Amino acid sequence: MSDSNAVEALVQALKRLPGVGIRSAQRMAFHLLQHDRAGAQVLATALQAAATEVQHCERCHTFTEHAICAICSDPRRDSGLLCVVETPADQSAMERTGAYRGLYFVLMGKLSPLDGLGPAELGLNKLFDRAADGLVREVILATNFTAEGEATAHVISEGLRQRGIKPTRLARGVPVGSELEYVDLGTIAHALVDRR
Ligand code: ZN
Numbered sequence: 001m002s003d004s005n006a007v008e009a010l011v012q013a014l015k016r017l018p019g020v021g022i023r024s025a026q027r028m029a030f031h032l033l034q035h036d037r038a039g040a041q042v043l044a045t046a047l048q049a050a051a052t053e054v055q056h057c058e059r060c061h062t063f064t065e066h067a068i069c070a071i072c073s074d075p076r077r078d079s080g081l082l083c084v085v086e087t088p089a090d091q092s093a094m095e096r097t098g099a100y101r102g103l104y105f106v107l108m109g110k111l112s113p114l115d116g117l118g119p120a121e122l123g124l125n126k127l128f129d130r131a132a133d134g135l136v137r138e139v140i141l142a143t144n145f146t147a148e149g150e151a152t153a154h155v156i157s158e159g160l161r162q163r164g165i166k167p168t169r170l171a172r173g174v175p176v177g178s179e180l181e182y183v184d185l186g187t188i189a190h191a192l193v194d195r196r
Contacts, residue, residue, distance in 0.1 A: 010033075061107070063088050076101075086108075092181070093183065094188065099188075141168065142169075171191045171193075
């Protein structure tokens with residue numbers, strides 16, 4: 001226990017992070033205050049800047065500090081390919097493979113009715129309109145190979161078929177139940193090449 005309100009406020013703030021309980025939050029606070037004041041300042045500045053400046057790309061919904069993100073505004077990308085991923089972390093994993101040169105649509109989540117995340121929250125109508133804009137030749141579903149990721153891919157696939165578009169899905173080889181951001185890059189690259 002401490003008698004400092006500032007310490008307690010820091011612990012409570014850290015506890016907001018996913019997977020962080022009271023003990024971890026106390027350990028982090030103690031570490032920053034006792035051993036890494038410079039790191040605490042770096043963290044505070046980075047949080048302040050990100051929380052005020054980061055927004056969603058108007059085209060793909062990923063995080064960016066601009067109206068349109070760097071990938072969407074890169075003329076060298078193939079605008080005929082549209083890859084659907086759940087999160088910016090999954091998008092980063094795809095990018096790190098170096099095997100994909102198209103554009104993205106980042107759902108910023110997955111269908112999860114219990115959490116209030118339905119087709120509207122994920123912007124699926126915007127995705128369907130985009131897929132049917134005449135520029136897109138292929139939609140690649142790269143949602144995670146978890147139950148919710150598969151359900152999300154299924155709903156998107158149905159929506160696209162109703163508009164006469166047949167999407168491809170990353171090939172199996174990505175382990176069942178896995179999230180892209182944790183899969184090794186070679187496996188993702190192969191799943192991309194073998195998509196069907
Ligand atoms: Zn974008």
